[in-house]
Amino acid sequence: MSKKRRFKTSLGDQFLRLVTFLMAFSVLVLMAWMGWQMFDAARPSIHTFGFGFITSRVWDPVKEQFGALPFIYGTLMTSLLALLLAAPIGLGVAIFLNEMAESKFRAVIGFLVEMLAAIPSVVYGLWGIFVLAPWLRETVEPGLAKWLGFVPLFQGTPVGFGMLAGGLILAMMILPTIAAISREVMASVPNMQREAALALGATKWEMIKVAVLPYAKTGIMGGIMLGLGRALGETMAVTMVIGNRPDILPSLFAPAYSMAAVIANEFTEATYDLYLSALVEVGFILFGITLVLNFLARLLVWSVARGPKGGNLV
Amino acid sequence: MKEYIRKYKNWLMLSIFVAATIIALVPLFGVLGYVLKNGLGALNIQFFTNLPKAMGLSGGGMANAIVGTLIMVLIASLIGIPVGILAGIYLTEYDRHSWFSTAVRFATDVLTGIPSIIVGIVIYTAVVLKMGNFSALAGGLALAIIMIPLIIRSTEEMLKLVSHSIREAGYALGISKGKTILKIVLPTAAKGIITGAMLAIARVSGETAPLLFTALGNQYWARSLNEPIASLPVQIFQYATSPYKEWHQLAWAGSLVLILMIIIINLAARFAFRSRHS
Incomplete structure (x- = not known):
């Protein structure tokens, strides 16, 4: 009798193990399947345009000419701008929260920064259309043109809707990512490091500079790359403020277009197969870029957060 | 000096x-x-009870969009939460250190970083084109794909907090591994897992990009899950980019409702179930 019972439970055991295994396995399947689906749907476009797809700047659905360069340019410019703004600020937030703030204060500010990430992209976009863009057009862009107008980046008519607006909104959206990851890796720096620096008479900033930052450097780089990945793929907010014009202009004030934005705007309007396929290929390129970026970023973050090499200090 | x-x-x-x-x-x-x-x-009140009015007319509401968002988030949860929790169980209880679980963990992390509009494209080519129409099901499925990696990670983190001695106590009483997991380990971590699930729900309820060409949107009530359906984020997008003042106001009102929904879920997840973490 006892034999029979044991057999029953072990069958249930094996079943649970199998089911959970299949679910875990499905993540790998899902990723491969997503890549394949996109590649498959992009094939007609890849066949027709080949490598020229990413070097051509002509995007003309009427003449069946598709080149993705303007979108790649717009995506890269806005994302880089966002990174330039968000990386130092995000790092500053992380240092403040991790090294300076009292624990109660830390919880509140930490929660607020997380809320910044919880606001939906489309709400940022709405705010961008009615608050940010008019402000840029009337105050910021004329000011920049006046003082820094000798740089091509700040020339041209202030429109409000353009790469500057896109970059600014992206900066707000990726800041929480950069702050959160930097904080996580800084928290994994062993306290002994800090105490050693302080014991040698370092000021707080010197302690952060010599004991915390070098230690967390790799992980912070990873966090910044994750932020970049988010910026590259962010869709709605950028679509709503970037101006949606497939041009390559040097000025940050000029309307531009991003990869995700062209997909969002034109996907349901693609009237023939090649058009749709070209849009999927834009998505496929975006998928490839973010995949590689995330892959590298996770490697960096993992190498720090998962296995701190603090042991050799003790 | x-x-x-x-x-x-x-x-x-x-x-x-x-x-x-x-x-x-x-x-x-x-x-x-x-x-x-x-x-x-x-x-x-009209905002919560009325359908959208024709462009330029005032007095319209977003009742269908609110219900649409709830329906699709429900579909996504029904798929995403079980898959995520089960996969999380596998990664902590059955196989923590092999190359396979490392690969799954890594893929999970990478998947969280994939732009959500990509998920929309994939579901469009795989589901919408095959079925021949936009639908609530396709939208819910897209949201589920975004949810799965989030839930796996939070489940894993929570199960890792359960101390080994609890598991060993189960085995020592002759309880099988499967029963130990289901009856002892999971209940111990339940609050944390629910918190993770709620945060994932909050996260996907604001998603717009994956719904644009899966659920599409609808000015009326959807009569079945196999029809295009409205959702708050997509409706906000359409109204915000329209030239009509009445619609802009609805977009602001919709944003307020959406943000309140998300903040309330967030706060509830954090504070109602806090006791475990502290």
């Missing part, structure tokens, strides 16, 4: 970090402030 410079530098750098934190919080209050100001003015 040198001492003086060092102290000054210390003070300067620390002030910079404080300033960075303040700058980071300005947009939060800017966005929330405007949404509150413009949204409250446009919010009324």
